[in-house]
Each structure stands twice: as C-alpha cells, then as structure tokens.
Amino acid sequence: MTTRSEATPEQDNDLLLEHQLCFALTVASRSVVGAYKPVLERLGLTHPQYLVMLSLWESSPRTVRNISEALAQEPATISPLLRRLEGAGLITRHRMDGNERALAVDLTASGVALRQQALAVPGTMMERLGLTREQVAELHASMMALIASTAGDAGRKQEVQR
Numbered sequence: 001m002t003t004r005s006e007a008t009p010e011q012d013n014d015l016l017l018e019h020q021l022c023f024a025l026t027v028a029s030r031s032v033v034g035a036y037k038p039v040l041e042r043l044g045l046t047h048p049q050y051l052v053m054l055s056l057w058e059s060s061p062r063t064v065r066n067i068s069e070a071l072a073q074e075p076a077t078i079s080p081l082l083r084r085l086e087g088a089g090l091i092t093r094h095r096m097d098g099n100e101r102a103l104a105v106d107l108t109a110s111g112v113a114l115r116q117q118a119l120a121v122p123g124t125m126m127e128r129l130g131l132t133r134e135q136v137a138e139l140h141a142s143m144m145a146l147i148a149s150t151a152g153d154a155g156r157k158q159e160v161q162r
Contacts, residue, residue, distance in 0.1 A: 032129070039124050043117055044088065050118075052081050056091065057115045061106035063096065072147075090114060 017023055033047050040050050055070045056062060064082065068075045082105060085091045090111035096102040126136060 035128050036121075036125060039121055039128070043114060043121075048081050049085055050121075052078065052085060053090065053111065053114065053118070056105065056107050056111065057118070061104045064093075064103045064105060067105060085111075 013019060036047050036050070040047060043050070045053065051071050052067060055067050058070075062070075064075050064078055067082075068078045071078065082091065082093060086093055088110075089108055092106050092108055093103055094106075096104045122136075126133065131139070
C-alpha cells in the first residue's frame with residue numbers, strides 16, 4: 001500500500017531513489033573502484049593497497065597513524081593492508097627510534113620501483129572513464145567539498161580544501 005502525505009510534488013520527487021545523493025555516490029564509488037581493479041591487478045595491488053602506496057609515494061617513511069589519517073581510515077583497517085604489502089616486499093615496518101609505540105612504514109626498493117609503473121594509472125583511468133584531467137579535477141574538488149561539509153568542523157574543512 002502506497003501512502004502519500006500532504007507533500008508538494010517537489011517534495012515527493014525528493015524521495016525518488018534516482019534523486020538520492022547517497023545512492024548516486026554509492027553506485028559511482030563502487031563503479032569507479034571496480035574500473036580500477038583490472039588496472040591495479042597489473043601492479044599486483046588491490047584498490048585499498050594502492051591508496052596506501054599512494055600515501056607512501058607522497059611521503060615515506062610514515063607512521064601507521066599518519067597513513068590512517070591521510071586515508072581517513074582507522075589504524076586497525078590499515079594494519080592488514082600493511083601486512084600484505086610487507087609480504088609482497090613493497091614496504092617495511094619497524095618501530096620508530098625514540099618512540100617504541102609508533103610503527104614506521106617505509107618503501108622498499110621494489111615499492112619505490114612500482115611507482116614508475118603506477119604513473120600510467122591516472123591516465124589509464126581517465127581514458128577508461130572518458131574523463132579529461134580538468135573533469136577529474138572538478139569532480140575531485142566537488143567530492144572534497146562534500147567530505148568537508150560532512151566532517152562537521154571548520155578545521156577539517158580547511159585541511160580538506162588544501
């Protein structure tokens with residue numbers, strides 16, 4: 001049985017699945033990550049592992065906490081990824097000098113070398129998705145603004161906008 005309240009046609013349309021931002025984002029995310037899969041398989045990486053490697057190619061060594069903050073993930077989520085990357089010979093993990101509680105993650109020579117192959121990933125993905133570099137930058141900026149708006153605090157908004 002379908003019931004409708006005293007809503008305007010616009011309000012009724014707001015409840016259509018096709019108008020839901022959360023639905024579009026979920027489907028888009030799943031679709032884009034799926035499109036990455038065959039490209040990253042050539043590198044021997046899963047999408048989450050690729051994100052960890054991207055963070056390490058930007059700055060290495062990094063602490064587990066720093067990686068988890070960069071990826072907006074809990075350290076407990078990052079740890080299994082690090083174990084697999086270490087098993088693949090791409091990273092090393094060791095206790096930091098002067099802070100036994102902090103675990104430092106560093107690239108191995110193989111991890112550094114993999115970056116050269118990964119340079120092709122963004123261009124390949126733009127081609128697969130039919131997007132220009134400018135369109136990717138525009139989408140990225142929109143997503144980062146959305147992330148900042150859901151973070152709920154001004155400090156996080158400023159950090160995301162950088």
